[in-house]
Amino acid sequence: MPFIEIEGRRIEINEEGFLARPEEWTEETARLLAKAEEGLDDLTESHWAVVKFIRDYYLEKNLAPMVRKMCQATGFTLTQIYDLFPSGPAKGACKVAGLPKPDGCV
Amino acid sequence: MKSRRSGSSGVVRSPLETGSQSQAKRDALPSVAGGRLQTYDPAGDNVRRFLELLAGRLTRPLTVSLTACVHCGLCAESCHYFLARPDDPTMTPVWKADQIRKVFKRHIDWTGRILPWWVKAGSVHDDEDLNRLKNIVFGSCSACRRCTYNCPMGVDTGLLVRFTRGLLTELGVVPEGVFNVSRDQWETGNQMAVSEQDYLETLEWMRDEVRAELGDDKVDIPIDRPDCDILYTINPREIKFDPRPIAQAAKIFHVAGESWTLPRWGWDQTNFGLFSGDDRLGAWVARNVYEAAERLRAKRIVISECGHGYRSTRWEGYTWAGFDQRVPTESVVVTLKRHLDQGRISVDPSRNAEGVTFHDSCNIARSGDLVEEPRDVLRRVCSDFREMTPNRRENYCCTGGGGLLSMAEYRPLRLEVAKIKAEQLRATGAKYVCTMCHNCIDGLNDVIKHYKLPMKVVQVLELVSKALVLPEKGGRG
Amino acid sequence: MSDMLRLIENEVQLAALAFLGLVYIVRLIWIFRFASRKERTFAAGSQGAGIRRSLANIAMPWAMESTRKDPWLYAQFVVFHLGVAAAIAATFIIPYAPHVFEIRAVVLLFQAVIGAAFLAGVLRLVRRLVNPVLRLISSADDYVSLVLMILFFAAGFLAVPNDIDRAEWPLIAFFGLTAFFLVYVPFSKISHYLYYPFTRFYLGRTLGHRGAIPQGTRPMSPGKDNERTSRPKGDPR
16 A cells, blocks of 8 residues: 655555545645645635535535535535635545545546 | 567556446446346356357448458558657557457458468457456557558448447446446446536536626526537536636637527437447437437537547547438537638637647547648637647557546556656647547547656647637627 | 479479469459448548548558557567568569579578578567567467568578579579469458558548558648548549
């Protein structure tokens, strides 16, 4: 299983760069994933708002939320989400929130 | 010359995972219960069924592609898998094609049935052989057809790969990602299991965003409006992950005064049947679109930017579905070109000032007709357009084609061989690479990230939208 | 001329040729039994132009990256196949128009072409033995076909002077190999020339219909509908 090494910590990720064991996610994991995978040195409150929403949605429904729901819940426009997570809602925000990769060609 | 070490084959040794197939059977999903979507039967005589399917499904073009190969090896250096792993002959198109060709020679052709070893005929003996074949045709090839274009004999290896995939799909011997996406498209009509509610809400949301941007309440994203000029069909990715292209299209269509609609059902122009080799799925999905156009009496079907979607809906789908084409079916890039040609929209190329290069998608350039049209549009909306080398029909695959993006187990190999693409991109020095395909966006993004290229991927719609000069307020609009 | 030579350069050839013809007829019937699907879409190009371009491909080395990258290999291909043509021509000239080979210049020309083909054949054999890709995929048929062709060229080189008073064995060897080839070819990859028109036709027809080939000659989709090249319903192609 591949892993990323960041700040002296090792995080196991799957082949796609998503968290290998989603259930082991912590906020620290999120911070490290964001740094390693998205190039984000810091996560602002806006970032956390998105991440928290995604995480809660996933824990409740075992699904990745649709982008619209993300925007509705957090009040951000789609463009703002892309500004926050350069890889976008699926590959960026959902990854930082510790979700497994969504199905489909994406 | 590089070292002569006999490197191990790059073919991924991935076992057959049937977890989600078992779940689908337990859930008695209609597509599975109805026999439209096949699952793997560990107790079945899969080898025998494989051979029967092989014999039964051969067409003339396939047969001659199987017999005509002279083992000249010229295809080898046309394939990015082999170019990136030059010590690995199992990455060549000829070797990959030979894995099905040898079975054909053994069971259907002449010499191979009597003296198999003379022509290297061979068979599949058990399900493990089928699984190995799965790893080759799904995992070592993006079916980009670059080899087809470089074969002196005209052997269509890309077609042979799809054919072999189709045989395996019928037996459920597929990567799990392939099963999942096929299942979703069968069950919901779209590749990403987007619900009708999600679909309609997202369209409303984008309509509201465009209204806000243009300050015009007359902007609309119609659904099921009859007698329009254009039936617009999209990629489910635009609903699930990135609806910005919908807004961009809506904005441009509005300014251009286009009469258009999306259908409530039959809006998915993508088609996983192309990747899985399943003509049955391909037919059903394509037919949904064609029938939506008929139902709504649309004069033209327009396909949002997607490579395999364009090839499936514009070209292959009509054959799969046995449906004679009745209305023009085109890519949205051609629609945009028409708008520009007819002066219905004005653009300012200085809005896209940084270097833009264009990546020709395999399914559009090699299996389709559009190479000059996107360039014509791009030259009008960008001020620094550059070609990559090679380009047009000789371009390299984004490496994410053939459905590979849904097959996680093949990702490491895919990224390894993407170094060919990375070098090609880097050499352009461009900040943006434009592509007409959603799959290529993600494929190229993976390459860019993995090889740390300072580039971003954009689509034609986005560049046109950025360059769009809005009419004066109070004027038309 | 000995009886053996007379037989082998005439009756035996004709019998072997008849056998080849018969097997090819059966082979063609076999090919045509596989279905071909009909086109249902509006064209974006021309099927005819695509077919022509596709058939001509082998004579257009600049048109494919694979042949552009290695002009030396393409040159070998040309030389080799010119040798084939010359050698086959010789199998007809010797029994039925032997006066042609009484002209020294003609004999030298044929020897030059066949001799060059012999060398090209040897280079190809070396390539097939040395190149790891070819080593992995090549079958006995691939090797034996090539070796026999090399021997065929050698025999042809020696046979073309048609000097039956000096020695008959080159001619016997040459015609013996010819007869063998005629019987062996229909079951071997050497029959690729029979399949070439088919692969090229089907590939060219589809890609031509879609406007993918010929490249650069199709005008861009016009500002209007893309049905300007559509075929009327009922068009047999």
